Amino acid sequence: MGHIIFWAIIRTAVLIPALWLLYGFIEYKYWWWFVILSIYGIIIHPLAIQYRMFFEANKELIENTLCSSCKYFDKTAVLCMKYDIHPTIEKIPCDGIDWEPKENVS
Numbered sequence: 001m002g003h004i005i006f007w008a009i010i011r012t013a014v015l016i017p018a019l020w021l022l023y024g025f026i027e028y029k030y031w032w033w034f035v036i037l038s039i040y041g042i043i044i045h046p047l048a049i050q051y052r053m054f055f056e057a058n059k060e061l062i063e064n065t066l067c068s069s070c071k072y073f074d075k076t077a078v079l080c081m082k083y084d085i086h087p088t089i090e091k092i093p094c095d096g097i098d099w100e101p102k103e104n105v106s
């Protein structure tokens with residue numbers, strides 16, 4: 001998940017100066033539409049696609065493993081916070097020994 005945020009920040013850092021440079025070449029009445037479409041096309045849409053791909057790639061792990069029901073599992077990063085290791089379908093870092101149920105907050 002971190003790489004998705006990282007590349008969104010990089011795209012933002014490139015887009016802002018690019019928009020600044022293009023400001024003089026575009027009529028003002030079109031400027032804000034250009035800015036809005038640029039932000040959507042270069043930052044938001046790729047971010048949504050990358051997140052969807054990330055979720056699909058890890059869907060089985062997030063929903064159907066021992067880790068997915070453990071209180072140490074961070075599903076946004078697909079990370080075991082106790083061991084600071086990314087679990088996989090094939091390998092659970094603690095082999096189930098340190099599993100603890102999630103506390104229900106309701």
Ligand code: SF4
Binds near residue numbers: 079083093
């Ligand atoms: S403690 Fe064990 S079961 Fe819980 S998230 Fe970490 S590896 Fe998975």
